Amino acid sequence: MRLLFSISGLTVLLALTGCITEFYPKTGESQSLLVVQALLTDQPEKNVVKLSRSHSLELKEKSLPLEGCRVIIDDNNENSYELEETEPGTYVTDPDFFRGMTGYIYTLRIYEMNAGETVRSYESIPMEMKPVPPVDTIWYEKVVIPENDISGTPVEGCRVYLRTVDPEGLCSYFRWDFTETWEIRIPYDVDNNKCWITRKSTSINVRNTSILTDNIITRQLVNFVSNETDRLGVRYSMLVNQYSLSEDEFSYWERLQNVGEELGSLYDIIPASVSGNIHCLEYPNEKVLGYFSVSGRSSRRIFIRDNFKGQPDYYSGCIEKTVPRQPSPPGFNETVWEVTYDRYTQAGEMYITSNKGCVDCTVRGSAIKPDFWDEE
DSSP: EEEEETTEEEEESEEEEEEOOOOOOOOTTOOOOOEEEEEEEESSSOOEEEEOOOOOOOOOOOOOOOOSSSEEEETTTTTEEOOOOTTTTTEOTTHHHHHHTTOEEEEEEEEEEETTTTEEEHHHHHHHHOOOOOOEEEEEEEEEEEETTOOOOOEEEEEEEEEEOOOOOSEEEEEEEOOOOOOOOOOOSSSSEEEEEEEEOOOOOOEEOOSSSSOOEEEEEEEETTTSSSTTSSSEEEEEEEOOOOOOHHHHHHHHHHTOOOSTTTTTTTTTTTOOOOESSSSSTTEEEEEEEOOOOOEEEEEEOOOTOOOTTTTEEEOOOEEEEESTTTBTTTEEEEOSSOEEEESSEEESSGEEETTGGGGGBSOOOOTHHHHH
């Protein structure tokens, strides 16, 4: 990231670089649209702006990353910060030089470049970073869903709730997302038999609390965790993030909800009918998708280790056949693997599987234990 600063009304850029954009359709049904996903918080971490262009107005496919652009964040104190492109279409801040501050007003500026020349420029409306109260409590309740839509049988799991107290009335509009991590274990004597899987939420969860009289959110549902997967099989953790929203941003997320589309991730497929807070300076009528979110954020983590009925057995079909023990069966460790109960027992037979996930948990997750994962 490069720091920009103002002297006598002129903006000075350190280490300016150019960028190249290959395709700029202007009109018609085949026009590609700029898609922006940008989140700026008050946390001491990298803030990320992702830029891409859609294939079509219908946006039925994922967008293509937009590389080599200048991306700048201005604040209301005449400071400017240029983000660094770390991978195609992904631009990040340096936490050693930049951190969002509540009460500040931020504007996002984007410049598409071709051979060192700006061919299109975009700008967000100024966004104030509002403070957010801490998550007071987070808990889970075991529940049984009477009928599953697919199998028609009862499904056991848990609902995760939170409580937030905002005595000072800091925020009236909230959004929540979460990152879930769960431990998996392979029940065989193999090298990689313990791993962790991490997934980010894709659902939209917002709430308007302006009608509340006591500024207390008493029972906000975060998510239902079903026992139909192996999430709850060993140990499960959820990190819940709580964001402050402006009324305009709340309306944006609410419109996305009302469209009723299932998003692959929050920005993989954005309905073309939902406009955000970014516009093109050269072509004011050009539609721009996505939103420059500016939010205070508070977080809280919960661990869940409980007995849940109906846990599926992912390894029941691992042993596909039994063959005489031999040093190297055809395709060994390439297309077939040995399922070992005791690696020190050299019996006359060996159990074979064609599913590598039966003997190596890194097929599904990471063998590196997360820093936050404390052992019970």
